[in-house]
Amino acid sequence: MTDLVVPFLDSPFMQRALVAGCLVAIVAAAIGTFVVLRGLSFIGDALAHGVLPGVASAMILGLPSLLGAAAGAAVMVAGVSLVTRRSRLSGDTAIGLLFAGMLALGVVVISRSGSFSGDLTRILFGDVLGVSWGDIRLQGAVATVVVGLTAVCVRPFMLLSVDPDGAEAMGFSASRYHALMLALIAVTVVLSFQSVGTMLVFGMIVAPAASAALVVHRIGSMIALAGVLGCLSVWWGLAASYRYDLAAGASIVLVQVLVFFVILVATMLPRRRVAPR
Amino acid sequence: MGVANQAGQMIMILVMRYPAFRTPARLVAVAVAAALLTVLAACGGDDGGAATGRPTVVVTTSPLGALVRDLVGDTADVEVLIPNDLDPHDFQPSVKDAERLARADLIVSNGAELETGLEGAIAQARRDGVPTFVMAAHVPLRSGPESGHDGEEGHDGEEGHEHGASDPHIWLDPVLMARGMAALAPVIEAKLSVDLRDRPAQQRARLAELNARLQKAAAQIPAARRKLVTGHDSLGYFARRYGFEVVGAVIPSLSSQAEPSAAQVGGVVATIRREKVPAIFSETGTPRAVAEAISSDSGAKVVDLTTHSVADDGSYYTTMENLMTTIADNLRDGG
Numbered sequence A: 001m002t003d004l005v006v007p008f009l010d011s012p013f014m015q016r017a018l019v020a021g022c023l024v025a026i027v028a029a030a031i032g033t034f035v036v037l038r039g040l041s042f043i044g045d046a047l048a049h050g051v052l053p054g055v056a057s058a059m060i061l062g063l064p065s066l067l068g069a070a071a072g073a074a075v076m077v078a079g080v081s082l083v084t085r086r087s088r089l090s091g092d093t094a095i096g097l098l099f100a101g102m103l104a105l106g107v108v109v110i111s112r113s114g115s116f117s118g119d120l121t122r123i124l125f126g127d128v129l130g131v132s133w134g135d136i137r138l139q140g141a142v143a144t145v146v147v148g149l150t151a152v153c154v155r156p157f158m159l160l161s162v163d164p165d166g167a168e169a170m171g172f173s174a175s176r177y178h179a180l181m182l183a184l185i186a187v188t189v190v191l192s193f194q195s196v197g198t199m200l201v202f203g204m205i206v207a208p209a210a211s212a213a214l215v216v217h218r219i220g221s222m223i224a225l226a227g228v229l230g231c232l233s234v235w236w237g238l239a240a241s242y243r244y245d246l247a248a249g250a251s252i253v254l255v256q257v258l259v260f261f262v263i264l265v266a267t268m269l270p271r272r273r274v275a276p277r
Numbered sequence B: 001m002g003v004a005n006q007a008g009q010m011i012m013i014l015v016m017r018y019p020a021f022r023t024p025a026r027l028v029a030v031a032v033a034a035a036l037l038t039v040l041a042a043c044g045g046d047d048g049g050a051a052t053g054r055p056t057v058v059v060t061t062s063p064l065g066a067l068v069r070d071l072v073g074d075t076a077d078v079e080v081l082i083p084n085d086l087d088p089h090d091f092q093p094s095v096k097d098a099e100r101l102a103r104a105d106l107i108v109s110n111g112a113e114l115e116t117g118l119e120g121a122i123a124q125a126r127r128d129g130v131p132t133f134v135m136a137a138h139v140p141l142r143s144g145p146e147s148g149h150d151g152e153e154g155h156d157g158e159e160g161h162e163h164g165a166s167d168p169h170i171w172l173d174p175v176l177m178a179r180g181m182a183a184l185a186p187v188i189e190a191k192l193s194v195d196l197r198d199r200p201a202q203q204r205a206r207l208a209e210l211n212a213r214l215q216k217a218a219a220q221i222p223a224a225r226r227k228l229v230t231g232h233d234s235l236g237y238f239a240r241r242y243g244f245e246v247v248g249a250v251i252p253s254l255s256s257q258a259e260p261s262a263a264q265v266g267g268v269v270a271t272i273r274r275e276k277v278p279a280i281f282s283e284t285g286t287p288r289a290v291a292e293a294i295s296s297d298s299g300a301k302v303v304d305l306t307t308h309s310v311a312d313d314g315s316y317y318t319t320m321e322n323l324m325t326t327i328a329d330n331l332r333d334g335g
């Protein structure tokens, strides 16, 4: 038990990592719930990797990496919608194409750049142990905007996930809210990648929301539970990284996925007991 | 060009597979794209060098490249494969790099798992009959920390009994380099059929002088302050030679590519506070944000240190003197 508390007491870097991680977990819960309900995982994952060349270019040019990530996400979304609209290829194909292309572009950009500026490993896995209070203030501001927008749009988002035609009938433009949803996923990815990197950020978005979806069914409760599970996972993941000397970002996401499977197994148990009767 | 051929084939497959590509207008677009790709592929292919008629030595890293250049003088061309400011631990070769290796008359690599990304390409060149010289095979290697927590004892001293991985950062010790270059000189003369004359002896003397100067500079730092915190565990040989102790690293690993854990970062912060170390020497491939976080929690300042590349004048000797000067300047007035 002390292992869960003591590391945070006298280590400022652990406190910063915890606060930054929880901010990400809360935003990820709000957005991740809709990603899970609407089956947007693939585009979300693609967005997470699509920011790579943007981040790499920004680092080389000496610009804030958040700016590069935002540009990368914008190119990704624009590219996917261009391919789906102007060809007979399916959305999946378009996403896969852009996904691989952006990832490859990122690797190519990084492979020939000076490494004092940053390298592939850092972008892929993040630096949760290296966040500063300045980073956290920025993250907090963006998180407030994302959570606020989600709260305002919760009704159309909800209708869009359960009954898209009904949403249209009620006067909500499905395509407009779909675009907003994609934009919010992109912002969440951009906000989170500094902490856990582009490889793992999508675990942060999907895992707690998927865990919550196993247990509760009302959207409000799902978001709340996903937020709680996400924050707990950040806490336990960091503590495990401290206690067992493990890579920090990966530990957090690993705990989140473990939590999912523990809950999955737990929800299977009662059903088994009922079945033979 | 192989690349252009492949691109052409892929486009043909596309045209056959998808009816959408069969309409004439689209075929024209595809043809234009194919032509563009061919031009692009051809542009990259101008073959540099090879015009002098001298044999070519391809060296993987710039510090070794600087020493080999000194050694061969004008008897051979020396090409450094990994650009000077890139992290050798992280370097991935391009097709052109593989071609340079395959066409070399001799390949000099560092070895001991420094250039892991190049291992495949070098092995291929060796199979094709290119002679190779691995520097790490000609000097006694130290092994790295097994886990990073053992601290206290300081397990230098005993050489050659291998537990854990070997430390590849041999170029940071001029005495080891003198030994390695002495082994390389006869190989160059034999494989390239050139006469190095008195250059090996000159180089040995220069390296000995450099070592003496560095010894003197290190002695200026009070012994109690000769404590190093580095980006990764790169200064082991240097520390052993000049009486420093490496007390911690941002990434306690022999490679810059490992991921830091919370335990490691916490350990480094505690060590810096306990030992009152004034500076964190950040290197190529060091996660800057983590170094800054350790700095803000421990009070030590982050200082950039050139360890895996050479100074702007391309000289090994300047590089090593700059290295010692930066360390001495930051340890002497700190604490």
Ligand SMILES: [Zn+2]
Binding pocket: B089, B169, B232, B233, B234, B254, B255, B256, B308
């Ligand atoms: Zn190194």
